[in-house]
Amino acid sequence: MKSLIGIDEVGRGCWAGPLVAAAVEFDDDVEIVGLTDSKKLTAKRRAFLVHEIQAKAISIGVGWVFPKEINVLGLTETVRLAMQKAIDQISLNGQQVVIDGNYNYLQHIQNSTAVVKADGSLQAASAASVIAKVLRDEYMVQLALKYPDYGFEKHVGYGTLVHRQALEKHGVLPVHRLQYKPIKKILAVHQK
Numbered sequence: 001m002k003s004l005i006g007i008d009e010v011g012r013g014c015w016a017g018p019l020v021a022a023a024v025e026f027d028d029d030v031e032i033v034g035l036t037d038s039k040k041l042t043a044k045r046r047a048f049l050v051h052e053i054q055a056k057a058i059s060i061g062v063g064w065v066f067p068k069e070i071n072v073l074g075l076t077e078t079v080r081l082a083m084q085k086a087i088d089q090i091s092l093n094g095q096q097v098v099i100d101g102n103y104n105y106l107q108h109i110q111n112s113t114a115v116v117k118a119d120g121s122l123q124a125a126s127a128a129s130v131i132a133k134v135l136r137d138e139y140m141v142q143l144a145l146k147y148p149d150y151g152f153e154k155h156v157g158y159g160t161l162v163h164r165q166a167l168e169k170h171g172v173l174p175v176h177r178l179q180y181k182p183i184k185k186i187l188a189v190h191q192k
Contacts, residue, residue, distance in 0.1 A: 002027070002028045002095070002096075003025050003026060003027050003028065003058055003095050004025070004026060004028060004095060004096045004097075004098065004122075004124050005023055005024065005025045005087070005090060005095050005096070005097045005098070005124060006023070006024050006026070006098050006100070006118065006119075006122055006123070006124025006125030006126070006127060006128045007021060007022070007023045007024075007083050007086060007087065007097065007098070007099045007100065007106070007125065007128050008021065008022060008038075008099075008100040008101075008118075008119045008125055008128040008129040008132055009021040009022075009079055009082055009083065009100075009132060010022075010038070010129070010132040010133045010136045011132075011136050011156075011157065012075065012079065013158065013159070014156070014157035014158050014159075014177070015157055015158065015159045015163060015167075015176060015177055015180050015182065015183055016067065016143075016150075016152065016157035016163070016173065016175045016176045016177065017067070017136065017139065017140050017143060017152070017156065017157035017175055018064050018065060018066045018067070018070075018136065018139065019064075019065045019070060019075075019078050019079065019082050020062065020063070020064055020065075020082065020132045020135055020136040020139075021062070021063040021079070021082035021083040021085070021086045021128075021132060022060065022061065022062050022063075022086055022127075022128040022129070022131040022132035022135070023060070023061040023062075023063075023083070023086040023087045023089070023090055023097075023128055024053065024057050024059075024060050024124050024125075024127040024128045024131060025057060025058040025059045025060070025090055025095065025124065026056065026057060026058065026123055026124045026127065027058065030056050030123055030124075031123065032049065032052050032053065032056060032123060032127070034049070035049055035052075035053075035123055035126045035127060035130070036119075036120050036126050037117075037119040037120040037126060037129055038119070038126075038129040038130045038132070038133035038134075039129075039133075040120070041130065043137065046130050046133060046134050047134060049127075049130050050130060050131065050134050053127045053130060053131060057127065059089070059090045059091070060089075060090075060131060061085070061086040061087055061088065061089030061090045062085075062086055062089070062131065062132070062135060063081070063082040063083060063084065063085025063086035063087075063088075063089075064082065064085065065078045065081050065082045065085070066175075067174070067175055067176060067177050067178075068174070069081070070177050070179075071177060071178045071179060074179065075179075079105055080105040080106070083099065083105050083106055084105075084106065086128075087106060087109065092109065092110075094110065094111060095111065096111050096113075097109055097111055097112035097113070098112075098113060098114075098115050098118050098122055098124065098125055099112065099113070099114045099115070099118070099125075100114075100115065100116075100117070100118040100119040100125045100128070100129065101114050101115075101116065101118075102114055102116050136156065137156050140152045140153065140156040140157055141153045143175060147173060147175070149166055149169070149170050150163065150166040150167075150170065150173070151163060151166055157175075159180070159182060164182060167182070167183070167186045168186060168189075171186070171190050172186055172187050172190065
């Protein structure tokens, strides 16, 4: 029986918080009913699926990259680093490695390939999507306790109107990504 590793990331477009990548290794014949791209699932369904993913996975790796590093590295290198951190937690021995998307951030790994929409069509990539999303969302809920005026528990760092209004009222935090135009604009206003 062969195994396959799926990799996906969450938080690429966020204004705040970490970028999280997960790598999940499944036997080829594993099937989890209802597992798909995390964006198509409710929070309750994702939380339920995490337990089944953990029970059926051969191994799971998670890579975190935080805003301080993101601000220095830029987004492309951040995604590569998060995926590398995730795959480093899995013993590689020739398995097929499928990265969700159109770019292979791990080209140096044998048998790695990028597949567009793999998170909706390949169980291991779907599982990676769900694991990364659940862990990142949990982190952002905890961040909301530290910074209650920003609504992180609702928008989880994405550029919503509520987030923009909080930034305009309260300013930029160390958890924000400074290279994004709206953040730069608010920083410029607050520095005057």
